[in-house]
Amino acid sequence: xxFFVDTADIDEIKDINDTGLLDGVTTNPSLIxxxxxxIMEVTKEICDIVDGPxxxxxxxxxxxxxxxxxxxxxxxxxxxxxxxxxxxDGLKACKALTSEGHKxxxxxxxxxxxxxxxxxxxATFISPFIGRIDDMSADGMELIGEIRTIYDNYDFxxxxxxxxxxxxxxxxxxxxxxxxxxTVPPSTLKALVKHPxxxxxxxxxxxxxxxxxQKIG
Numbered sequence: 001x002x003f004f005v006d007t008a009d010i011d012e013i014k015d016i017n018d019t020g021l022l023d024g025v026t027t028n029p030s031l032i033x034x035x036x037x038x039i040m041e042v043t044k045e046i047c048d049i050v051d052g053p054x055x056x057x058x059x060x061x062x063x064x065x066x067x068x069x070x071x072x073x074x075x076x077x078x079x080x081x082x083x084x085x086x087x088x089d090g091l092k093a094c095k096a097l098t099s100e101g102h103k104x105x106x107x108x109x110x111x112x113x114x115x116x117x118x119x120x121x122x123a124t125f126i127s128p129f130i131g132r133i134d135d136m137s138a139d140g141m142e143l144i145g146e147i148r149t150i151y152d153n154y155d156f157x158x159x160x161x162x163x164x165x166x167x168x169x170x171x172x173x174x175x176x177x178x179x180x181x182x183t184v185p186p187s188t189l190k191a192l193v194k195h196p197x198x199x200x201x202x203x204x205x206x207x208x209x210x211x212x213x214q215k216i217g
Contacts, residue, residue, distance in 0.1 A: 001175045004052075004161070004183035008035040008042050012186040013049055024052035026105070026127075026163070026183045028083065029059060040076060047077035053124075055105045057083035058093075066093040074102055081105050081124060086114050091121040098122035105161065112146040119156040125181065130174070131164035140164070141173045148178045168192055 002023035005016055008031040016022045025046050032039050039056070047054050056076065058069040066089060070082045081103035084090040094104045098121070105125040106118040110133060118126045128147060130140030147160050159180035165171060168191050171182050 001171075001179065002052075002159075002181040003189060004055075004181055005189060006031070006163070006165075006183045006185055008032050008037065008046065009186070010035075010042065010045055010049070013046055016186060016189060017049055021189070022050060022052070023181070024054060024081075024183075025050050026055040026083070026161075028055075028057050028107070040072075043073070043080070044076050047079050051079065053079055053081040053103055053105075055081045055083040055107075055125075057107065058085075061085070061087070061089065063089040063092050066090065067096065070097055070102070083107050083127075086118060091117055094118065094121040094123050098124070107163070110143070112143060112150055115143075115147040115158075115160075116150055119151060119154075119158040123158045125159050125161040127161045127163040127183070129164035130162055130170055131166040133164075134166070140170075141177060144174055144177045144179050 003021055004024040004026050005013060005022060006026045008027045013025060035042055043056050056073045058066045060066045060069050066084060073082055074080050082097055083105040084094050086106050086108050094106055097104050103124040105127055106123040107127040109115050109126050109128040115126045128143050133140035133143060144160065144162060151158060161181040161183055162174040162179040163183050165182055165184045165188060168188060171184060171192060174182050
């Protein structure tokens, strides 16, 4: 599974990128607002840090507006992935941009039928929102499973990018089902390494090492 981090916080991105675990970054208008930065400036900085795809989202809701904004965003860097809403105009823009050789991320997916249309439109990534579905007392993981089955049935190349991830269990379950990518908040990605038995074992090793009175180097 690939790991993308869902943030526009430069310090967080640098920190995680240094671990070698980071495969890409996703941003959206809300994350840009939270960063307090100019979208062009902060997105360019992210693209300079990360080798993988960096999703930058259009804000227009009509086809012509999406295409205009996409052309501006695409000029930021070669690893820009244009993020588009799952609407008819968004799918039309997805098809056009994909045909031009751009990577695309179709976002705000809440049904298998929507995901099927995005794949037909040639999306590089489809972003089903697990957490928001769970918030409605439905099962976000069931949607991931449905999309995986449909994509495998027809050998679609669109990658399933599990989004709106709230917990480490979301990551595990998405990986078990076969999501290609998980985009997660920095805190969730860092939490994946945590386990109380790891901490307990390390404490025991360090205590025993201290008793030896030795040093390495």
